[in-house]
Amino acid sequence: MRRAFVVVSTITLVVFAFQFVFxxxxxxxxxxxxxxxxLHSIxxxxxxxxxVLLTTLFAALAKAPGRLIALSVLPLGLTLLQALLAALPEAFADETGSSTVVxxxxxxxxxxxGIIAIHVVVGVVRAAGRLAAPDPAPPVPLNATQNAEAT
Structure with missing residues (x-):
């Protein structure tokens, strides 16, 4: 599941990057x-x-720490905020439909x-990669090394 978490979070990052292109x-x-x-809207x-929901599901299934699960769902909230921020400029247009400072x-x-959201997703991808990385070999106790050299 940890590998799937890495793959889905990476796909999410690529799609977020394409949002700027769209x-x-x-x-x-x-x-x-x-x-x-x-394309940008859809x-x-x-x-x-x-x-984002799929990434969060895989984070939970990968038994990621709670903080990483919360970080993986954060882009959903930022995406909802994006919709609001996209609608507000029209709401604040003047009577002729022209843009206002607000x-x-x-x-x-x-x-x-959008920039903040992509940075959050980068953080999720990095953390997912660390979570999926194999554990390093435990350090050999000093006494065991000395005993092996003595024999």
């Missing part, structure tokens, strides 16, 4: 429309939550939150 595709698609962000609202701040926080 956002860039949406930002640079001309003419601009909401459909330009379709991945963020369906694929990532499913992968709306732009929430848009910027959407990007910052």
């Amino acid at each position: 956002a860039a595709v949406g930002a640079f698609t001309k003419p601009s429309s909401d459909s330009a962000y379709a 991945t963020g609202m369906a694929v990532i939550p499913a992968l 709306g732009l701040i929430f848009g910027a926080l959407h990007a910052v939150n």
